[in-house]
Amino acid sequence: MLQTVIAAVREVASGAEVGEDTPLIARRIIDSLALLSLVELLEKQLSVTIRDSDILPTHFETPLAIRAFLKSKGC
Template sequence: MTEDTVLTTVIAAVREVVPEAEVSADTLLIARKIIDSLSLLSLVSLLEKDLSITIRDAEVLPANFETPLAIRAFLKTKGL
């Protein structure tokens, strides 16, 4: 899976969890309150399903989910 494909998947997942949000690669998801704790859990669950990965509770850190680009960088550590 290419980095562009992962980023596209991440942005699509954010839009699915928060349909009203305008999201691009560098959108500040947490700082702009696009995602909160509940939607973050939904996003993690969706990414796990869509990408066939497991994200441990200890990995659900604000730094890993600050922007779609940050999420892509985090997912790279998962082998994507």
């Protein structure tokens, strides 16, 4: 799943160099609009529902944080 998350981040961030522990928000790799695109893409790819209340900076800090969040959602 980690590779899926990294690929999704690269897709919404125009191919940015992203590793598993890259700080996505702190390095401004994803902004608020890219975050919404990322959520939509992950929902489609992983058949998961991400509620607005789930969209917290801590859940999307790094690809590893995203993977942990998605695992908590049952993915």
